[in-house]
Amino acid sequence: MSASLFLAWRGVPHIVIEKHEGSALHPRAMGFTERTMEYFTAVGLGGQVPQVAPGTRLRRAVVESLAGHWGRETLWTPDGGAPARGDLVTPHTGAAIPQDKLEPILRARAAALGSQLLQGTELTSFEQDEDGVTAVVRSRQTGEERAIRADYLVAADGASSGIREALGIAREGVGHLRTVHSVLFRCPEADPFLECGFQQFEIEQGEVRAFLTxxxxxxxxxxxxxxxxxxxxxxxxxxxxxxxxxxxxDIITTGRWEMAGRVATKYSMGRVFLAGDAAHQLPPTRGGFGANTGIDDVWNLSWKLAMVIDGTSSPALLETYDAERRPIGWLRHQQTFARPDYAKWLKGPMEPQPLMGDVAMELGQLHRSAAVIGASDDLPPAAHPFDWAGQPGVRAPYLEMTTSAGSMSTLDLVGKQFTLFAEASVWIEATARVSASSNVPILAVHVGRDAQANLDEVHQRFGMTSAGACLVRPDGIVGWRSVGGVPDAEAALRTALHKLASLR
Incomplete structure (x- = not known):
């Protein structure tokens, strides 16, 4: 549904094939991170998905029982993550909303933007050729089959992805660890125990080990x-x-899921792209490394598909999806199983991993591909946003600014099109000429004139001087920057844009 929402928001016609008529009885995912909320806010859902109160964090306790003796608190990242900082790295706090309540919100917004959602319909087969993909789908109610012709196919069909298996794409990782049985039940009388600030409970009762949330x-x-x-x-x-x-x-339903870690060795093949659990099977974590990683996948993919489908970019741009997302999927696999929650279930030793804080993993990951210019080899795969300084490949820094339209942040200015931040007029003028000649929309933000901000902070966060410029991609990732001035701003910007967007 996130893929559909993002594609519809970018004006890409598409059809969603969903075999179920609605959401599952089991709510499944619950925590949606700050980065996910940045995406949802960008596409118009900011006020519809309630966010948690500032300072809220997910806490877990080891207990004999919910109403019995409570023992110690357990941490997801042993050091507690990055040290507290006085300044914000994002205005968002994340959302604690059950998946079965989030999905209708996503569906409604996607449909309003033009998504075609075929529920109760399943994919039976597909074939791809040089010009597109032919998918055969069947109504589960009538049994009627029909063929759909499309330019591309996004496979978001889960950990047991039939599309991935049909393509013969292998997976690597820790593999199967164990099967988890679950029971969903309604018990309002137990809700007052949440007022203490804990939301998750590890039950240790004699030989019994269970998890309650x-x-x-x-x-x-x-x-x-x-x-x-x-x-x-x-x-x-x-x-x-x-x-x-x-x-x-009252017992509502029961279920089971596989605790496992597997990452596809390829995220794409031809005109087919894997996303979500089809690309990376990760267990639920306190850092939200499962569902949120999949949402991150399709945010990355959607702008690239939009530019290729409208003829602006060559298909070479789509090759950067695998190059950027697969290393991040593997990083999240390694970070998941290096943490105590899951390290205890490993069947053998894993290569030691330096543990990265949740903020670094969510808001400070590095992207490397042909669509990023200047990500040096000595950069870490992730770091706290305040440890970055606008390097190409990382999320654009968050800063509050004042404009003629009122107060807004850098996050309000990125995410739809290419955005250039600069103080020097030469860059603003060059942007207008490059945008007109390439027919690629670029928002030029004239810092210090159209957008007022603390200039020392701008220089520090973006890692550039008053003569420099930063070009941010449509997904909010810094694609290129000039730390200082250059002899020919227009030529430099045109060269950067052509490479970042694989312009035809």
């Missing part, structure tokens, strides 16, 4: 890794034991 709306989920199949009669006393009190509850 809430969706914040009276629904709780209890997960077991003992491998036993329990019927509803057996589940009831187990739930009651983990709650630690004779609360009333």
């Amino acid at each position: 809430s969706y914040g709306d009276g629904r709780w989920v209890l997960m077991r890794t003992d491998g036993q199949e329990l019927d509803e009669l057996q589940l009831a006393p187990f739930i009651r034991s983990c709650l630690g009190k004779d609360f009333a509850f």
